[in-house]
Amino acid sequence: MSTRRTAVTPEGIRFRDLDGDGVMAPYEDARLSAEERAADLLPRLSLEEKAGLLFHTILGVGEPGEHDVPAGFSPHTTRELVGERLVNHLNLHTLPSPRETARWVNAVQELAEQTPHGIPVTFSSDPRHSFTENSGISFAAGSLSQWPESLGLAAIGDPERVREFADVVRREYLALGLRAALHPQVDLATEPRWGRQAQTFGQDAATASAFVTAFLQGMQGERLGPDSVACTTKHFPGGGPQRDGEDPHFPYGREQVYPGGRFDEHLEPFRAAIAAGTSAMMPYYGLPVGLELDGQPVEEVAFSFNRRIITGLLRDELGYDGVVLTDWGLVTDAEVFGKPFPARAWGVEHLSPLERTALILDAGADQFGGETRTDLVLELVANGRVEEKRIDEAVRRLLLVKFSLGLFDDPYVDEDAAERVVGAAEFRAAGHRAQAEAVTVLAGTGLLPIAPGRRLYVEGVDPAVAAGYGEVVDDPADADLALVRLQAPFEPRDEYFLEAMFHQGSLDFPVEVVDRVTALAARLPVVLDVTLDRAAVLTPFDGTVAALTVSFGSSDAALLDALTGRIPPRGRLPFELPRSMDAVRASRPDVPSDTADPLYPYGYGLEIPETPQP
Template structure:
């Protein structure tokens, strides 16, 4: 069994849940260039370079007083810049100058340009270099903002998940960060303490390189099995998801947002799971969110848990909640959802940020990816900005056009007071995170934190524990290591050779080990990203299915299938000697479980339907409702 020393969670989180703790406070920061000034014996950072102590520079003052003082000093252009967050590229050497880039993310803008030209100071990162280079880039950018901008407002860096063993396009490359099972695997394990430990460890890794906002957790409910984003959820059960959400947010934020926290942007309000036919609203072929089971409120339960633990931010999704509000428009354009439900019913006063790309079309190598302005496609970009702000949203994701906000105010279509209310929320978060007081990371400690051996072991252990045993015919599992001739498919033979003698033909084997992934069938689209999403049917077909069944007929076979969506595999299940599901796991993790070095500990967080007809007949908004499922929600064997 993989021995793992549990790394203690933060003191704030531990106090909340009564767990043992060891507070990992902010590291000693690299000093910036702004000189320390002294006023009446008090040392402060003179961020606006005026030679005197301003309220916003005084750490002894209440956060709201500091926000008020800074807001009064800001120009309209500077306030508008706060309202936008977009991707930023990081040079391999950690420098901040604009350098040519190639590949899928060549279009990503240079952060320094956006700071200089548009007063932006919120960025999200996709592809990044080594953690050391990332930390260097981060510190250099923070020094520039501190020294060379008028008010020294620090930047906030956000990221999609980086700590999962995953090929999902929404999980950024781990790149020496600890690699855990996917969130769906955390749902399969169902252990709040482990989920909090995951969040706390990834929090430390994020903070080490300067990431202070998590564009997660994703607490949508996986009630439509064809939806491509299920692997990022905790499953289809609202109560399970609510438990995981609480632990996750507490692990990142603590009981209160402070200098030890990574702020969570919980998504996608009010629940993005019930997409019609599972077609994702990133793309124009989407058909809206539907509620044939009249189950809209069920999808709110995980968000209520997130509000209970004070999630710092909320992200609505792209979809249109068909027939649920006074107009069929996407969530971020929808005043009934943002102001009516989120602000007024739930009294939520944190940051609300749109999902990425609601305002402007993207040109991807000559192919236009339309803005996700569903329901308001005919509005101009300026009118889209106004409608989103009028709906009650604070920030625009994946866009950099603050000049439009300025135009709307100067043209009398928006008031500056309305812009101030959003700017206030965004500034408050920066102050609470301690970024105005000490925005720097200690570059000398990055290697000790990111890729820490104990953190890596904890992540690897989660991959094994999440594995879910679905069938064990004649108690074939666990196999006896070292005694069998093994035929492997989709498994590294060099790794398999550590467990037995690997043969090159199934007929020569005592046992076969086959790794599969849930099938998908790309939607025909000129948009490359659309073809990468795992849409479509969930069953194997044609030659691929025939090849699998032929192997199962030839030799007793242990099948492991990666579930990023609930696969439809009745024939495979019937003929397999043993059947396991994984939720992001290495070959070594899978083989350790098959050969008994570790035990499977998961229970299905999603049901596995018995046929595609059953999938098509179920209601998109209702959990575990397919007819005669092959394996029910919560199923899982052990040995």
């Protein structure tokens, strides 16, 4: 730990002398409450320091101490952001090894000590404990323990398992210096085509409410403290009911609709999150179309610009006084890797970046996600468009979180502990078991569990892994059965930055995939597993393959443990599986279980017996 700004009072109390004056100011006194310390620090801050607190942006992890070289997606250096713009909320993307990450985090905290009041950095992360690799929403586990996607936890159906998972996430994040989670995501998966379902808890409001409560308990505890990770629950007031299932990251997906009148149902998990003490809320990009609240139409502008939603509903009606953090990139148009990425300023595209910034603050949000334009806030205050007391409101909330987390007292992490804790064997074992248990059996209990010693032909499965469960053969003619894994279908798109990473469009499998599996099934029994990051039309395979399962983030080894009964699968569908795309197109996006005559209903799943292990 750096000791550059450590001092001792005449009474012998050691403290972090963050302002460098040799005197323990109240905000430097760890004996005082977070509220007392925030109240003391706030009036000491310059407007530039306050503006820096209002921005939460992406930064890549570079070489420790290399503060003058941009890393990752950010065009900015660490020194420019932390040392000059005084931004101290940083969203980290791809991470190196745990030790390298911890060393870099500590170096950035040392840089933050050099700012006028030594405000520590809050490092945040999108989900990174599962299988999705999408720089816009989630990262594959890498060095961390790997678990099923949130849909898989919903399939298991046990709030205690969610609490256990959240506790592991908390411990691994703490070891890396990640003190804020840009999750959980509690949108309801009611539109089968929507591309962001994998990180949800499924279609059911009661399940999502119970699970968000368990997740927040595991991450934050009863209240924020030095052992907590502060959570941002998203996407208020519920991002599931997108018109035609398109995603509002992109201009064609901006409209959020409620033809079934289920707005309140989508709001339920957020009520639960508020009751459980979520540290922050993130509104979605979506623009509500045709929505009325209390008999009055809601302005058709995106939620973070929408005063009726943020101040009227979230603040006044639901009584929420925590941080409101916008989703990423609402102010500034960008081009990344040669592809356009327009600001998600839906409904206010005509406004300038300055006007958009003012409107977000007017709506009631506290912090700008993915932006670095501190100059716009300074200009708005200088010209009287925004009062400094409005900035102070937001700063107070943000400081309270930092003080509650203990960052002002010790923001540093132990490199040895990071290497020891992250990806610990017990965490990996628990994650593996959850992956297997989340597997959901839809048909074929006469064939499952797969008996030991069978000759296996595999497609989409690593033969080296399958060899641990039977004899792997290269020719289907030599096999007793075939094991095939498919990814749920989607329509590839690549016009906008990030678009290629999102799985959107039709849920129908390509004809050539169906024909290949059908031809194989005519030759020998096929066990087909489909990895679902959203629903899929499985009708062509139903009754054709000998056994049909779905999974929600499971390694080949976890899947085979489930199929052989070593770890009995216990999954139940977290959303219904439609019979056809016609049924999907005729359904209402805000209504769960709304496709006609579904192939498999919500909650469906069969059991297979456990195989005794030697």
